[in-house]
Amino acid sequence: MKDFFGRSLRLVLMFAVAATLSVSCSKDDSSGRLKLNQSALFVEELGATETVGFTASGVSSISIANLPGGWEAEPDLATGTLRVTAPSVIDEEHVESGNLILTGHSVEGANVSATLYVAIASTKDLSAEQSNCFVLTQPNTNYSFDATRRGESSETMPTAEVKIVWQTTTGLLQYLNLRDGKVSFYVGADEDDDSKIETGNVLLGAYDAAGSLLWTWHLWITDFDPAGKAVTLANGTTVMGCNLGAMNNANSTTDEILESYGLYYQWGRKEPFIGPSEYNFSMGSSEAMYDGDSKRVYNSFDETDASKGTAEYAAAHPLSFLLGVEESRYDWLYASHSDALWSSSAKSVNDPCPKGWRVPSSDAFAGLTIADKSGAASDYEEKYGWELTDGSATTLFMGAGRRVYTDGKFQNVYNPLPESRNGALEAQPWEGLYWTSDALTDTKSAAFYFYFNKQDVASSAVVPSAAHYRANGMTVRCVKE
Structure with missing residues (x-):
């Protein structure tokens, strides 16, 4: 059954990626708006129930327009919550994953909708392993960690958004989400072996509300434990x-x-x-790298100088390989050298x-x-x-x-x-x-x-x-x- 889960999940992922973040509404805001608090919901056990929040405006009633086989969903417009229950068995009529579509009906008769990807999958909180590098070895898992902490320190930062800086293979992370200071993302299985994780390296960045990069974490996704x-x-x-x-x-x-x-x-x-x-x-040449939109990204090779050759600049520009120059005595730090x-x-x-x-x-x-x-x-x-x-x-x-x-x-x-x-x-x-x-x-x-x-x-x-x-x-x- 585990192999069936993995295969079905990957098939749905292929069709769902483009849809999961979509929120459709009319161009006129007065016709209503509907937005889910997250793009995906993962439950660990058959028959388990979880709740997802949503916001709605200009909506008089709400219903479920699409529901994967065997799943149940109860939206409550008054509280802005969606209660989702996974099927208790998996068979031809009860599926492990799929897209749930929530539809709001506006006071003017127009419809607005939001799509939530739902799946039975493992979840793992990595907060106890907080570091600059996380080792991920478990396939078909939704991982999470504290996106407000710098490395293993207790120092916090105002993270407003988390994005992929680079990844060695496109689609390594699915359903990247930031909520209440925690980042979460799904990592699937290898196409040829459901028991192994899809491998690669990812550099994930934390950004503030102005779009400035605050910190990065290396996600080391491997099919063995180093x-x-x-x-x-x-x-x-x-x-x-x-x-x-x-x-x-x-x-x-x-x-x-x-x-x-x-x-x-x-x-x-x-x-x-x-x-x-x-x-x-x-x-x-270097191995290929891609951003979160699957576009190629490249390192820059910049001579260090008084403005670039600082620890702050290096942390904010992780794609910049800072070249040593004679004036810096071939350190990437230009003047304030640090041991x-x-x-x-x-x-x-x-x-x-x-x-x-x-x-x-x-x-x-x-x-x-x-x-x-x-x-x-x-x-x-x-x-x-x-x-x-x-x-x-x-x-x-x-x-x-x-x-x-x-x-x-x-x-x-x-x-x-x-x-x-x-x-x-x-x-x-x-x-x-x-x-x-x-x-x-x-x-x-x-x-x-x-x-x-x-x-x-x-x-x-x-x-x-x-x-x-x-x-x-x-x-x-x-x-x-």
């Missing part, structure tokens, strides 16, 4: 089993490699940047990791070495990652390169020392660069670094802490708090 793939190192650090924002952590096929890179971050920023469109960076945007002592408000996880210090990776570099170069060149071990635990780290601080372009190449300094003659593919929370100077921070040398595989190495300019975009591997 915490479930975690490993604990000998030093006691529990390392998440994949990169932040990744859909995989595997190295066998080119699709797996691309899925395993995850998202990229400038040091100290919580806003993620999309990864490459090709596993080997050959196209030099506290990410912290090694406590999780900061800008930390991009989910609840219970954080950006690691470089000490977390101390002692990691390449598990096996005894093979020929050809054994590694198309792998783009190493199994790293501390002798007690082993996990795969992808060689995901970086977005370069001067132009934001993807680069995945190890630039060895000149021959005169005992280095290789030729640049080598690939390198892994992972931000840590450690600030080394006021414009450089520590990256966990490893590289592959195809001319001398045995000389490939791991460096726990390497200084890099903060305007670089690098991957993040979260560790447990």
Whole structure:
């Protein structure tokens, strides 16, 4: 029956998306108005009853014009409420979901209507997991969280609207709604497997009444629990089993490699940047992104300056990759450099990791070495990652390169020392660069670094802490708090 539920829900979703937000009325306001407080209603159990509010003006009576099979609805014009009851069974005549149409009859004889999508589906309140990143793994679920809080802090903001800034696949979120400070949205199942969620990354934005962006949250929608793939190192650090924002952590096929890179971050920023469109960076382009209207959106690459190079500007412009310049000493912050945007002592408000996880210090990776570099170069060149071990635990780290601080372009190449300094003659593919929370100077921070040398595989190495300019975009591997 669960498979039937999933299939029927997706079919109705396809036909309902365009209709759910519609409110039809005559051009003359005197003929009446009718508006529901929300566009969709999800009930968790068969036979359950929920109530939805509505507002009406110029309406003398109200009725139900369309009702999905087996559903019941009782509108009350006096109280402005609609009482909806789900069917107690699902069969050929009783359906799991559909469109309910509420019709108001104006005093002048005209009709106005509003459409409510109703469905039996799981609901999950994520408020206890409040963070800058939410991990979503449960399909066919209506999620919600507090849209007035910044990260894990208690600081609130006047959120008046919530919109998708970007998403990696169109339609990842359905029925996006803000009510009483809480945002809710529905996430469906994979087309080919009802038991798995439809995967992708979403950046969701909170806006004030004037339309200014106040904050963003990363929704990491994946068909596995990243915490479930975690490993604990000998030093006691529990390392998440994949990169932040990744859909995989595997190295066998080119699709797996691309899925395993995850998202990229400038040091100290919580806003993620999309990864490459090709596993080997050959196209030099980013993965596609779309807004809430399914239109393509793109990152801008802006040189930092006195007006753009601030933490406030960065938070309000999450699509802007702020390029380092000589005047900023290649930090995305132009003048007021800060070591506290990410912290090694406590999780900061800008930390991009989910609840219970954080950006690691470089000490977390101390002692990691390449598990096996005894093979020929050809054994590694198309792998783009190493199994790293501390002798007690082993996990795969992808060689995901970086977005370069001067132009934001993807680069995945190890630039060895000149021959005169005992280095290789030729640049080598690939390198892994992972931000840590450690600030080394006021414009450089520590990256966990490893590289592959195809001319001398045995000389490939791991460096726990390497200084890099903060305007670089690098991957993040979260560790447990």
